[in-house]
Every structure is written in structure tokens, then in C-alpha cells.
Amino acid sequence: MDNYNVENEFGTGSAKCPNCAASIFYNEKAGKLVCNMCGSLFDPESLKPLGRIENRDTDAADEKEDNKQEFICDSCGAAVVTDYNTSATFCAFCGSPTLIKRRLSTVFRPDLIIPFKIGQEEAITNYLEWAKKQKNVPKKFTSKAVLSKITGYYVPFWLLDADCIADVRGKGQKFQGEKTENYDIDRTLNYKVRRVPFDGCRSISNTLMEAIEPFDYKDLKEYHDMYLPGFFANRYDLSAIDMIDVIKIRLDNYASEIVKSFSTSDYDEYKAIGVSGSYSDNFKQAYALMPVWFLNIEYEGSTYGIAVNGQTGKASGSLPINKKSVYSHAAPKLIIDILKYLGLTLILPAISVIPVAFLSGERANFLACLIVFLLIWIPVFSLGLIAFIPFIRQKFNNMRFYGSVTIDKAPDIAQYIDLKNSVAMENRDSFAYMSAKADDDESKNIAQRPLSERILSNIFKS
Numbered sequence: 001m002d003n004y005n006v007e008n009e010f011g012t013g014s015a016k017c018p019n020c021a022a023s024i025f026y027n028e029k030a031g032k033l034v035c036n037m038c039g040s041l042f043d044p045e046s047l048k049p050l051g052r053i054e055n056r057d058t059d060a061a062d063e064k065e066d067n068k069q070e071f072i073c074d075s076c077g078a079a080v081v082t083d084y085n086t087s088a089t090f091c092a093f094c095g096s097p098t099l100i101k102r103r104l105s106t107v108f109r110p111d112l113i114i115p116f117k118i119g120q121e122e123a124i125t126n127y128l129e130w131a132k133k134q135k136n137v138p139k140k141f142t143s144k145a146v147l148s149k150i151t152g153y154y155v156p157f158w159l160l161d162a163d164c165i166a167d168v169r170g171k172g173q174k175f176q177g178e179k180t181e182n183y184d185i186d187r188t189l190n191y192k193v194r195r196v197p198f199d200g201c202r203s204i205s206n207t208l209m210e211a212i213e214p215f216d217y218k219d220l221k222e223y224h225d226m227y228l229p230g231f232f233a234n235r236y237d238l239s240a241i242d243m244i245d246v247i248k249i250r251l252d253n254y255a256s257e258i259v260k261s262f263s264t265s266d267y268d269e270y271k272a273i274g275v276s277g278s279y280s281d282n283f284k285q286a287y288a289l290m291p292v293w294f295l296n297i298e299y300e301g302s303t304y305g306i307a308v309n310g311q312t313g314k315a316s317g318s319l320p321i322n323k324k325s326v327y328s329h330a331a332p333k334l335i336i337d338i339l340k341y342l343g344l345t346l347i348l349p350a351i352s353v354i355p356v357a358f359l360s361g362e363r364a365n366f367l368a369c370l371i372v373f374l375l376i377w378i379p380v381f382s383l384g385l386i387a388f389i390p391f392i393r394q395k396f397n398n399m400r401f402y403g404s405v406t407i408d409k410a411p412d413i414a415q416y417i418d419l420k421n422s423v424a425m426e427n428r429d430s431f432a433y434m435s436a437k438a439d440d441d442e443s444k445n446i447a448q449r450p451l452s453e454r455i456l457s458n459i460f461k462s
């Protein structure tokens with residue numbers, strides 16, 4: 001390590017891992033040098049080792065694995081491990097019934113497991129209760145026949161420990177009567193995260209797994225094959241190294257959240273700008289299986305995942321919107337908007353017709369009136385469309401989200417960070433300027449919009 005020459009090694013683009021001599025590569029998003037062979041991470045400048053997040057289950061299976069088997073989905077490639085007496089008849093990720101059964105190809109040795117506590121019946125009940133609260137859920141997503149396919153999977157998670165440093169920027173405001181003091185928030189945080197879960201399964205969406213978090217780690221046990229019968233364990237297809245950029249994003253978000261939670265008492269208003277720089281090391285990883293009832297449902301050409309936490313029973317899903325019911329909601333509003341627009345475009349031509357009607361004497365010349373009317377109305381109507389069409393289109397797009405299901409946010413950081421004992425914060429907040437009253441971003445935003453749009457949004461307020 002001592003005589004490791006950064007300039008030479010790096011200059012040639014073939015830096016070698018000091019631990020295993022494989023090539024190491026710079027991961028731009030994570031800002032680290034990564035060895036895909038042994039999972040070592042290095043600081044690109046000092047080449048200081050930052051810990052290791054290695055791939056697992058890569059050794060060939062031996063006789064110890066003979067009590068288990070593997071099913072590979074012929075159509076989506078998902079691989080699940082079960083004990084020898086549990087068999088799969090369809091793939092819950094893509095619905096395909098074509099599964100190839102085989103001996104384990106590589107070892108299956110997770111470190112930890114949380115065993116299932118919630119059964120299938122209870123999972124379906126919990127899910128239905130959750131789905132009832134969502135708007136415009138298509139029937140298929142509450143059908144008992146469809147839901148009976150919900151399958152108990154042990155989902156592979158990487159539980160990550162790391163020591164992090166992050167520079168966080170934001171804006172703070174203190175209200176003093178009619179005036180507002182504005183501050184630039186600038187903090188450097190040192191914090192440790194413990195066992196932050198990252199789902200290593202490509203077929204299951206990260207946000208869906210975040211939505212059914214947290215898992216209660218008090219039930220974490222050393223992995224043993226005896227927990228497997230009756231369930232399927234997914235093979236991970238994303239190693240923790242593959243997820244290094246996802247990991248960085250989540251750790252940075254935690255930094256922003258820590259500052260937010262510590263700043264609420266200092267300021268009346270706090271707005272995050274973001275993380276201007278971050279660094280993390282001492283990576284440690286545990287490979288854990290978490291119990292999840294899971295089903296992918298195919299709907300109008302897309303796949304939607306639903307999941308129930310097999311330990312806590314928390315249900316969630318990414319559901320489509322029942323378009324029929326959204327549009328039947330939207331249609332009357334749309335018709336009213338179109339009538340309003342028509343009415344608006346009629347004002348100018350209608351006024352213009354009045355003098356023509358008078359000028360044409362006792363016998364009002366209907367044809368003259370009509371020509372004047374149309375000559376004014378057609379261009380007004382057509383020009384107005386330039387503003388009206390995009391406006392309506394925008395409004396219609398917004399309506400499409402009217403019934404959409406927003407996945408719950410990732411759980412509270414307190415689960416993974418000991419806010420009292422493992423956060424150190426350096427505060428460089430500074431006074432920026434005094435303003436007359438609270439900056440109202442909403443009104444500022446509206447003021448910046450073009451006049452036509454402002455007028456339209458006033459008239460078509462819903």
C-alpha cells in the first residue's frame with residue numbers, strides 16, 4: 001500500500017485493487033474507486049480504504065445445499081430458492097408458469113433473517129384494508145382470485161453501516177414582526193448510519209420496499225434453512241456495490257433530514273437546498289432476508305407491484321389509476337372550462353357587433369352583423385387557443401394523477417441513525433439579508449408565469 005503510486009496507476013487507467021489485484025474503477029455517482037472483485041472501496045484521492053461491501057453467494061454450491069432447490073423463471077429470469085418440499089407453480093414477478101427447477105448453482109448463505117410472522121390470509125386482509133383507502137383502484141387490484149397469488153418471499157436486503165460526512169445547505173427565516181431575517185444555512189454533519197436496508201432485488205421496486213419499511217430488527221436472527229419451508233427466497237441480482245449510487249442518494253437525503261430536524265427550533269421557516277458535498281467510509285454490510293408478501297399485477301400493458309410486510313403487516317402498492325372513474329370525474333369540469341372559454345371569446349365580437357347593428361339602420365343587416373362577428377370572433381378564438389390548449393392539456397395531465405397512489409415515504413431516520421449520540425454538527429449559518437415580510441414563494445412563482453397563463457388560471461380556477 002505504501003508504494004502505491006496514484007499518478008502512475010491512475011494515469012494509465014488500470015488501477016489495481018491493493019487487496020486482490022483486480023482492476024478498480026472510479027464510480028462517478030458515488031465518488032469512489034470500486035473493486036468489483038472483492039468489494040473494496042477506496043477514496044479516489046488518497047486511496048485510503050473505505051471499507052468493503054462484497055458480493056455474496058458466488059461460490060459453487062456444495063453438498064450442504066442439497067436440501068434446497070432453485071426455480072428460475074423462463075420469461076423474466078427471476079431466481080428463487082426454496083427447501084426441497086416447497087414448489088413453485090408460477091412466477092409472482094411476471095406471472096409466467098414456466099419455471100425451471102434445478103439444483104442450487106451457487107451457495108445460499110445469508111447472514112441474517114427476519115422470519116415470517118404474518119400469514120397469507122392476514123396479508124391479503126391488510127392489503128385490502130389499505131387498498132380501500134386509495135382512490136380509483138381498478139377492480140383487478142382488489143379481486144380475491146388475483147390476490148390469492150400473493151407469495152411469501154424472503155427479499156434479499158443489504159443492511160449497511162457507514163460513517164458519513166456531509167455539507168448541507170439551506171435557507172432559514174426568522175420572523176420579526178413585519179420583517180424577516182433571512183439566513184444561509186451551512187452545516188457540516190458527521191453521522192453514523194446503522195443497518196440501513198437496501199433491497200437487492202431488481203424485480204421489486206425500491207420505493208415499494210421503502211414503503212413497507214421499517215422492519216423491526218429485534219426479530220433479526222442468524223440465518224438458518226429451517227425458516228425456508230413454505231416460502232421462497234429471492235436471489236439478489238443487485239449487489240451492494242451495484243447500488244452504490246442509490247446508497248449515496250439515500251445517505252445524502254438523511255443528511256438533509258438531520259439538518260431539518262435540528263433546525264426547526266432555530267428558525268421559523270427552513271428550506272433545504274441540498275447536499276453540496278458528502279463522503280462516507282467504514283462501510284460494513286450484512287446480507288439479510290426480509291419477509292415480504294409480494295405480487296406483481298399486470299394491468300393495461302404495465303406491471304404494478306403490491307407488497308405486505310411479512311413481519312409488521314404494513315401494506316402498500318404502486319397502483320394504476322382507474323382511468324374511467326378519473327375521466328368521469330374530470331369530464332364535467334372540462335366541459336365547463338370549454339364553455340367558459342367560448343364565452344370569453346364571444347365578449348369582444350359581441351360588443352363590436354352593436355355599432356354595426358345601429359349603423360345599418362332600421363332594418364338591421366343581419367348578414368353584416370354576422371360577418372363582423374365572425375371576422376372578429378374567428379381570430380380571437382384561434383389566437384386564444386394558443387394559450388388555452390396547453391393550459392387545458394396541463395390541467396388534464398394533472399387530473400390523471402388525481403387518483404394515483406402515492407407510495408408512503410421512506411421511514412423516519414431515527415430508525416437508522418442515533419440522532420442524540422451519533423450526530424455531530426458544525427454550524428456555519430450566516431445572516432444573509434433582511435426582507436419586508438416572509439418571502440412567499442407561491443406568489444413569486446405565480447408572478448413569474450406569463451400573463452396569459454395567469455389570467456387563464458384565475459378564470460379557470462377549480
Ligand SMILES: [Zn+2]
Binds near residue numbers: 018019021022036038
Ligand atoms: Zn479487490
Ligand SMILES: [Zn+2]
Binds near residue numbers: 095
Ligand atoms: Zn418471471
